[in-house]
Amino acid sequence: MSVRFATPASSAYRHQLLIRHILEGSIAAAAEQEIVYRGEHRQSYTDLLERVNRLASMLKTLGVRPGETVAVMDWDSHRYLEAYFAVPMMGAVLQTVNVRLSTEQVVYCLCSSTASVLLFHRDFAPLLDAILPQLPGIRCRVLIADGEEFCKDGTEGEYEELLSASHVRFDFPEFDENALATTFHTTGTTGNPKAVSFSHRQLVLHALSLTATLASQPDGQGFRRGDIYMPLTPMFHVHAWGMPYVATMAGAKQVYPGRYEPELLLKLKRDEKVNFSHCVPTVLQMLLGAATVAGHKSIGPWTLLIGGSALSSSLQETAGTFGINVLAGYGMSETAPTICIARHDRNAADDRGAALRRAGMPIPLVQTMIVDPDMNPLPADGRSEGELVLRAPWLTQSYEGDVAASEGLWRGGWLHTQDLAVIDQNGAVAIRDRLKDVIKTGGEWVSSTQVEDLIMLHPDVAEAAVIAIPDMKWGERPFAFVVPIASAAASLTADLLRNHLVAFVEKGLLNRIAIPGNIAIVENLPRTSVGKIDKKNLRTQFEASDASKA
């Protein structure tokens, strides 16, 4: 390929996509716009710019150099927002520590990221005291006392005090847009957390594409200048889905709630007139519960972008009765995170509720594809199910220090989500299952949750769980465990359920190969400590059963 290139003037400015440009553009346009912390502290965008400069000066005084990692352990705050800008803008790398991880995992994350400076909220002082001997790399700590008197022993001092003493102007350097800006760890269910990282270029492009998408959404489904933002996904979790960068770029009012307390969240929502947030379904449920307890009939208008796990129609409906517009999004830690946002156009023929529940439409510059187990592309026909694989300018390029996992993530030049999905003729993505809950049988994917859902449509079924069992001929086969309702305990049989499923095959709603070879009627299903069906336990039960010897 001998494409042609321009010959730049020797003095031409080679513009790099740096995080500083997100901040610079917004300051003048929104100089007096507010950034609020818990309703206790208010500052303007002009203050933000000054504090970002002071924070960089402070970190430089502490010896931080470009390329060095600065870790933060804080609740959602204006301070965290300052770190989102100051640390990358000085050429250093921001590590957002997931404070909900186990002690061992926090130690692992801080060590593996080679963080040398740590900003920590007083709430994490006891944890830090316990693990400090295991963190030889941390050469200085800054205490965030958050307005209270607190012991500063062993630290460089208190955040606000150091900030006031630091120089108000920092000469932010220019550098390659591919320089690392942030790093954090995904929370896999097995093994150590994996480190992902994002460059300036990646975060700027993510912010720009997400801004374009959210601003283009129909009314009540988006975020635009004039809207008021509060995160309900922690800032340590994939940069709060990138929204603080989007909100800053828009010059929007921002509200940071500190540690999440349902009553305070509802108060901030009301007092500060928040109308856009994002969260996982569990947080939405918590909010609705708190609203119910407080006797609120409506807490809207509020647009909530929902991600992390599937949005159920019942949760969507309940939220609607409280005046909350929910719409789903799709992404993961490895994808910065936004890949898709749900949308329902006013005159569209499809069902509004369903359209807003599915993962939605890829945002600009994202390429999606579904593939079979051998990575053959599958059609976007609204029926074919395959693993969702991705390309976009903001996907993590590797798991730092884990070559095997990195190559697996990028097998064949596409990022593997390990999610089973369908794509319809309009490009809308719907997630069906996690791939580990998927059964590979006869070269095809079978979604265990789809089979479970169809079994549960039988009036005599109370609960169902489907797992994959090894099979010489088919690779794997589905195996169903079914709990009947009390009145049908004696009458429900595997054959009845098999006929029930065949009816769906005949209607074209289910692949014949998805009908479980074995259907065991059981009294109850094992649960994990958080109440989810324990499929690992079911697999063990299967291995111990006669069926496994058959």
Next chain:
Amino acid sequence: MSVRFATPASSAYRHQLLIRHILEGSIAAAAEQEIVYRGEHRQSYTDLLERVNRLASMLKTLGVRPGETVAVMDWDSHRYLEAYFAVPMMGAVLQTVNVRLSTEQVVYCLCSSTASVLLFHRDFAPLLDAILPQLPGIRCRVLIADGEEFCKDGTEGEYEELLSASHVRFDFPEFDENALATTFHTTGTTGNPKAVSFSHRQLVLHALSLTATLASQPDGQGFRRGDIYMPLTPMFHVHAWGMPYVATMAGAKQVYPGRYEPELLLKLKRDEKVNFSHCVPTVLQMLLGAATVAGHKSIGPWTLLIGGSALSSSLQETAGTFGINVLAGYGMSETAPTICIARHDRNAADDRGAALRRAGMPIPLVQTMIVDPDMNPLPADGRSEGELVLRAPWLTQSYEGDVAASEGLWRGGWLHTQDLAVIDQNGAVAIRDRLKDVIKTGGEWVSSTQVEDLIMLHPDVAEAAVIAIPDMKWGERPFAFVVPIASAAASLTADLLRNHLVAFVEKGLLNRIAIPGNIAIVENLPRTSVGKIDKKNLRTQFEASDASKA
């Protein structure tokens, strides 16, 4: 600067910002959306994708290779849109030929760009016949007959016939995002046109930032999914301000009017329900004239982005009575072109009309600054006037083949607009004057139009023109030519006018240094052939006068 970089997995996809990604994202999301040509031809986005593939196949058959230049001479059409995508996507360079230039300039543009293939509308066949001997580089021509029988002699054939015969799938390659995508010529008032060029990266970032901006605008001031687009700035002029890329990315309905005919434009606006366009003030005036002749009271709702020259309040008001929302934008050929877009927020304190008339707010990733003649930065205080200089990811890197002009454009690492501007505390840019109409006196800029406007506020003045004259001490000094109204022909004196101006100095509205040293009372002002005041002639008059010998 030793910033840190990620270590990508060997299989990780290095995403390049290529124009193909603009098209790919939109097709699925808007497969059935319409693209209309003059109301005569209608096609879907699916058709667009197919025709883009066929066009690339056709060009490949004609021997076009990556890096080669393909020139187009056409009116605004669905075909032009196809070329916007197919030519850059295959790695070639699209030259958009300004068909309004003089014959000599068209020859110059086609030769200097090294175009080897030319797609031309039958309307330009006579012109081409005349200049073909001067175009040895053009090795093949494709006739766009546009639905009529037309002589194909000397050409490779007719566009639609060749398209139907070409392969329906083209394997578009991937390459460096800095590869050239487009080139065209600016129309300076002196010397040969200058060639500017833009890369894939530049056009993708421009489209994304413009999409984010227009979608974020208050209602009636922007462009979003669901709006209907028709260009009123020709597609050969700075990619119709980048809007065809924006409209395609949004999956919006697009209407192309062919050659601009006022009655047809109004018919298309009405029949196709167009509600977003862009044009220069002259085109808006032409439209309003045609609407008046046709007896239309309203032709709205229609949002018109106005650029190219200043938007007057009277034109804005007249447009408003016809139901047209006008808002100004700012840019130039060298800037892809968008730099600023005017905006007025609902609750803003400033005057809506004035806010929408000024150049407006820089769009994301644009940095603006005003500087004095020695390139010292001036404050953004709403009063200081300086040359507007720019940085953004989509500014042309040079004038191809003109090193001196390229270095001048980029003097000091900022792109020089040669426009005198003020920037207010909110970052809003207002253009005051072309730098060549500006007087450099005592190290400061004086806007000749500002002085003219203030002189004209005197009740006895009919017309005024201010030029710069050389001055040993001050560098330059303003010199005013003033035509009195008939009844004041005998009474108006230079001293009266000087006192009139001093009053503005005392109110802080004018710099004392801006008061002309010489004010000549004259009977009339010389005019150019298009009716503008001929300042060149005035300078000659001055040189021949006694004042120049003083």
